[in-house]
Amino acid sequence: MFGLMDGFLKNDPISLQKDILYHVEYTVARSRFSFDDFEAYQALAHSVRDRLIERSHDTQLFFKRKDPKRVYFLSLEFLMGRSLSNSVINLGIRDQYAEALSQLGFEFEVLAEQEGDAALGNGGLARLSACQMDSMATLDYPAWGYGLRYQYGLFRQVILDGIQHEQPDFWLNFGNPWETERVHVTYPVKFYGTVEEEILNGEKCNVWNPGELVEAVAYDNPIPGYGTRNTITLRLWAGKPSDQRDMEAFNTGDYINALVSRQKAENISSVLYPDDRSYQGKELRLKQQYFFVSASIQDIIRRFKDAHSNFDEFPDKVALQLNDTHPSLAIVEVMRVLVDEEHLDWHKAWDIVCKLFSFTIHAVIAEGLEKIPVDLLGSLLPRHLQIIYDINFNFVEELKKRIGLDYDRLSRMSIVEEAAVKTIRMANLSVVCAHTVNGVSTVHSELLKTKLFKDFYELWPEKFQCMTNGVTQRRWIVVSNPSLCALLSKWLGTEAWIRNVDLLTGLREYADDADLQQEWMMVKKVNKMRLAEYIEAMSGVKVSLDAMFDVQTKRIHEYKRQLLNILGIIHRYDCIKNMDKSQQSKVVPRVCIIGGKAAPGYEVAKKIIKLCHAVAEKINNDSDVGDLLKLVFIPDYNVSLAEVVIPGADLSQHLSTAGHEASGTGSMKFLMNGCLLLATEDGSTVEIVEEIGAENLFLFGAKIHEVPELREKGPAHDVPLQCARVLRLIRDGHFGFQDYFQSLCDSVEGEDFYLLSSDFGSYLEAQAAADKAFADPKKWTKMSILSTAGSGRFSSDRTIRDYAEKSWGIEPCRFPSEFDG
Numbered sequence: 147m148f149g150l151m152d153g154f155l156k157n158d159p160i161s162l163q164k165d166i167l168y169h170v171e172y173t174v175a176r177s178r179f180s181f182d183d184f185e186a187y188q189a190l191a192h193s194v195r196d197r198l199i200e201r202s203h204d205t206q207l208f209f210k211r212k213d214p215k216r217v218y219f220l221s222l223e224f225l226m227g228r229s230l231s232n233s234v235i236n237l238g239i240r241d242q243y244a245e246a247l248s249q250l251g252f253e254f255e256v257l258a259e260q261e262g263d264a265a266l267g268n269g270g271l272a273r274l275s276a277c278q279m280d281s282m283a284t285l286d287y288p289a290w291g292y293g294l295r296y297q298y299g300l301f302r303q304v305i306l307d308g309i310q311h312e313q314p315d316f317w318l319n320f321g322n323p324w325e326t327e328r329v330h331v332t333y334p335v336k337f338y339g340t341v342e343e344e345i346l347n348g349e350k351c352n353v354w355n356p357g358e359l360v361e362a363v364a365y366d367n368p369i370p371g372y373g374t375r376n377t378i379t380l381r382l383w384a385g386k387p388s389d390q391r392d393m394e395a396f397n398t399g400d401y402i403n404a405l406v407s408r409q410k411a412e413n414i415s416s417v418l419y420p421d422d423r424s425y426q427g428k429e430l431r432l433k434q435q436y437f438f439v440s441a442s443i444q445d446i447i448r449r450f451k452d453a454h455s456n457f458d459e460f461p462d463k464v465a466l467q468l469n470d471t472h473p474s475l476a477i478v479e480v481m482r483v484l485v486d487e488e489h490l491d492w493h494k495a496w497d498i499v500c501k502l503f504s505f506t507i508h509a510v511i512a513e514g515l516e517k518i519p520v521d522l523l524g525s526l527l528p529r530h531l532q533i534i535y536d537i538n539f540n541f542v543e544e545l546k547k548r549i550g551l552d553y554d555r556l557s558r559m560s561i562v563e564e565a566a567v568k569t570i571r572m573a574n575l576s577v578v579c580a581h582t583v584n585g586v587s588t589v590h591s592e593l594l595k596t597k598l599f600k601d602f603y604e605l606w607p608e609k610f611q612c613m614t615n616g617v618t619q620r621r622w623i624v625v626s627n628p629s630l631c632a633l634l635s636k637w638l639g640t641e642a643w644i645r646n647v648d649l650l651t652g653l654r655e656y657a658d659d660a661d662l663q664q665e666w667m668m669v670k671k672v673n674k675m676r677l678a679e680y681i682e683a684m685s686g687v688k689v690s691l692d693a694m695f696d697v698q699t700k701r702i703h704e705y706k707r708q709l710l711n712i713l714g715i716i717h718r719y720d721c722i723k724n725m726d727k728s729q730q731s732k733v734v735p736r737v738c739i740i741g742g743k744a745a746p747g748y749e750v751a752k753k754i755i756k757l758c759h760a761v762a763e764k765i766n767n768d769s770d771v772g773d774l775l776k777l778v779f780i781p782d783y784n785v786s787l788a789e790v791v792i793p794g795a796d797l798s799q800h801l802s803t804a805g806h807e808a809s810g811t812g813s814m815k816f817l818m819n820g821c822l823l824l825a826t827e828d829g830s831t832v833e834i835v836e837e838i839g840a841e842n843l844f845l846f847g848a849k850i851h852e853v854p855e856l857r858e859k860g861p862a863h864d865v866p867l868q869c870a871r872v873l874r875l876i877r878d879g880h881f882g883f884q885d886y887f888q889s890l891c892d893s894v895e896g897e898d899f900y901l902l903s904s905d906f907g908s909y910l911e912a913q914a915a916a917d918k919a920f921a922d923p924k925k926w927t928k929m930s931i932l933s934t935a936g937s938g939r940f941s942s943d944r945t946i947r948d949y950a951e952k953s954w955g956i957e958p959c960r961f962p963s964e965f966d967g
């Protein structure tokens with residue numbers, strides 16, 4: 147007799163085969179006697195999804211029964227990448243699937259390559275959200291992710307003649323087998339209109355009569371934990387027209403316009419904004435923010451009300467995490483619902499709201515903080531503007547009592563900025579309301595206290611916390627580097643590190659072991675081969691596996707200083723050209739790999755990409771240089787490419803001008819994969835140094851406290867000779883496009899805001915130290931082993947535990963282990 151808790155689906159290879167063929171026939175609707183790789187992938191994905199859904203149902207029912215406090219992670223961006231490999235690994239059934247497929251004549255890896263990336267985010271913040279979802283599921287936390295289901299994710303980067311062009315990412319064109327559309331989970335979201343004061347049951351209240359109504363429909367994406375049956379949900383909202391409004395238009399005979407307005411509703415969730423640093427003042431962006439916030443809050447309140455009737459219990463059952471300021475309208479929305487719809491007294495509502503929110507900021511500089519013009523907010527969300535004014539009024543009154551009439555400080559701290567264009571400071575709103583304000587590295591958390599939110603820190607020091615970022619070892623070792631995964635389990639004698647990454651420190655005692663070193667180098671070689679094959683297929687450039695693979699992959703930004711890297715490459719090229727044969731024979735060969743997208747309107751970043759291509763063209767075709775130096779740009783860098791690039795890197799560069807990178811999480815992925823870092827003492831590097839020791843990486847450049855003074859010196863400071871020579875080569879047209887690149891050179895020889903010229907000397911020294919270490923394979927391999935061994939602190943498991951304990955106040959809620967499997 148079948149028991150309800152037995153699990154419907156079996157995971158032996160025969161059952162898996164049956165399920166795959168079932169989906170070929172009935173879901174993909176192809177004959178089970180004839181289907182190609184893509185169709186096989188689709189069927190495979192659906193069979194995996196069935197298993198995820200089963201677990202997700204069990205998890206939700208279990209949560210419902212236990213009714214724990216839940217955390218709701220609100221983020222406008224999630225950079226999930228591919229789901230197949232990650233899912234089957236977390237479900238613990240990868241080998242069974244591989245066997246099932248091979249009997250059907252398919253290879254798991256080949257089918258996995260058929261999957262496109264879900265790129266619903268720009269960069270660091272978005273990929274961090276994805277890692278954190280994996281950790282929340284694995285650590286059994288009762289969590290939900292909420293975001294937007296963009297129809298077009300981050301643009302595809304196409305390079306033509308070295309210039310970046312942006313093309314739409316039609317990621318849903320071939321369907322998305324992972325999601326489930328919940329046609330019955332929809333909420334109306336209001337926009338525009340007016341607010342009227344009305345008397346309801348003898349009480350004055352504000353009634354918002356919207357001018358536009360859009361329906362939010364839920365799409366659920368299961369996120370399986372590793373080594374647990376718990377599978378949580380990432381719920382993404384898409385816009386669809388509200389039947390109510392459409393009917394009015396249809397009834398008045400305005401058929402065409404009614405259909406056009408359908409289109410308008412879908413536009414809300416159609417496109418991801420592709421700039422990772424600035425979103426100022428765009429109406430559609432604000433609409434997107436409110437749309438996802440409103441639907442999420444309605445969903446959260448509905449779930450709460452299913453089991454509770456008293457809002458005093460709300461903070462005992464709900465923690466809301468604001469991933470940067472993008473979802474901070476949630477603060478205002480909860481206030482609106484509690485006051486206007488649930489008719490709670492203002493002060494009581496505010497008291498509840500202040501216990502709900504934890505706020506993490508990912509920016510470093512004040513200019514990067516989001517501000518919304520009052521006119522825009524007032525027109526789109528008139529009731530919200532009133533509420534913000536009321537929150538601000540109460541806050542400023544309270545503040546006056548605490549600090550007196552210090553008008554400068556009052557105006558700096560006010561949520562409303564009275565400038566030429568009056569704006570709402572979303573970061574101030576978040577800090578005022580949140581019970582915790584988190585930085586993403588120790589350095590960043592200090593900057594928040596001493597610079598960005600100094601006034602607030604002095605007022606509420608207890609609110610400020612550090613939650614050093616982390617990445618998930620499931621994706622960044624187990625999925626992307628299976629050879630390293632096997633080696634780690636062998637030498638540690640256990641796979642337990644996949645859930646408890648601190649166990650990696652156990653490698654330290656073998657760092658000098660000749661056998662481990664030998665195996666370690668073999669693993670690196672296998673991964674370099676995979677990367678070299680990709681490079682050749684993509685660019686036609688053949689690279690030598692004996693060369694050091696030196697990688698800088700991340701968004702292109704002036705502060706991340708890809709330009710410094712390119713100037714360094716030109717210097718290396720120039721040196722090689724001026725050497726005789728015997729000197730050349732001592733050069734450590736390098737393959738320099740750069741990849742990343744520039745925001746579409748960011749002209750300087752696009753010029754840097756062009757310069758990279760121009761330099762690559764010259765170097766790669768120079769027979770004097772041969773295998774001693776190659777430069778390749780990897781177009782359209784995304785999560786699935788990162789899974790190939792990171793394991794194959796020997797060295798990775800993190801060159802941000804000190805004080806500009808909040809954390810940086812790429813470095814953590816490279817570190818886990820035994821890649822040595824060449825970096826400034828910025829963001830998370832400072833903590834990496836604490837874990838692995840300064841002797842195991844290559845540090846260079848000005849320190850954070852030195853930057854202001856160097857900038858003071860300004861344009862007058864001397865450009866070092868080596869740097870000047872490199873710039874002269876560019877200016878003289880050595881790499882073509884002479885006029886086009888002048889402004890890049892001017893920026894270094896002029897203001898040099900990002901300190902390329904002043905850091906150039908120490909950058910070259912760090913590069914020379916890296917060459918020297920690479921020439922000694924034993925030393926290099928030991929450093930590499932110690933890098934992986936010291937990477938445990940940078941797991942998102944640690945980050946999420948920190949949040950759960952110090953900020954959200956939630957406990958694990960694990961589906962009973964007797965049903966694991």
Ligand code: 9GP
Nearest residue numbers: 270271508586807808809810811
């Ligand atoms: O620039 C930060 C990066 O340093 C950090 O690692 C990441 C995650 O905290 O967030 C980045 N910020 C953004 O992606 C957008 O502000």
